[in-house]
Amino acid sequence: MALKRFNIFYGWIVVACVCVLLFLAFGSVYSFTTFFESFQAEFSTSRSSTSLVFAIAGFLYFSLGAISGQIADRIGSRWVIVFGVAIIGIGLLLSSLATTVRQIYISYGLGIGIGVGFTYVPAVGVVQRWFVARRGLASGLAVMGIGLGTLGMPVFSAFLIHWSDWRTAYMVMSACVLSCGLAAAFLIVESPGQMGLKPDNAPTGAGGDDGPDEGSGADELISTREVTVTDVLKTGPFWLLYAGTFCASMGLFIPFVHLMPYSKDLGFATSTGVMLLSMIG
DSSP states (O other), X not given: XXXXXXXXXXXXXXXXXXXXXXHHHHHHHHTGGGGHHHHHHHHTOOHHHHHHHHHHHHHHHHHTHHHHHHHHHHHOHHHHHHHHHHHHHHHHHHHHTOXXXXXXXXXXXXXHHHHHHTTHHHHHHHHHHHOSTTHHHHHHHHHHHHHHHHHHHHHHHHHHHHHSOHHHHHHHHHHHIIIIIHHHHHXXXXXXXXXXXXXXXXXXXOTTSSSOOTTTTHHHHHHHHTOOHHHHHTOXXXXXXXXXXXXXXXXXXXXXXXXHHHHHHTTOOHHHHHHHHHHHO
16 A cells, blocks of 8 residues: 555544645635625625625524534434535536535535535544544644635635636536545545544554553543533533634634625725735645
């Protein structure tokens, strides 16, 4: 096998695949603002009506994480991710064919929202199974796809809109998601055990990997799994974290929607708005 010949641990292939998946998924979401003016002109909608498209998608992909994670634990992450990627691709394709803003609410708002919701958590969860000692590094490299997608996809979509129109841009983006995204999803292996490997590529006979060791922190992991959602909802730190995340999200996601039209209001060129959005990534 080529990977063994070059001494490449398959966990890093999984990390690369997840990075690609998050690049495509969140790049598709956060490039929305480049389509903002096109939607307004095409469907004669107000800014609030147009921004509702992104609001629906954002609410869904963050809300569905808990559900998609549980489904992935039961049937396996790969097929949940494949489903999510397919929904994103189909949502983009149907958006390119929309004739009313209500159809955009369904195709983009619901389609992209559900698709990303069924892609993000299962994909990141797979990385956790492949690494223990280097889990932080692996997770960081994987979620780097979100930043890269925010950096690259708005520029790419703006180029496509300038080159043709917004409908063609969505068709091209759909083709990229379905081809590259599905390829990355099918390369994902659920856990190192399925390939006869250990996390972090540890030697097969290494002690401490086959089961919990006393004092190794495994007891903490087991006890954490026994904590229910109801127990968490009763704790003060959870609500503090929730409130902090909620407030931070308001300041973060409003620019993702309104930055481009606001920059045009100030008299800046479209390219400036795209550059500002990409810098957030």
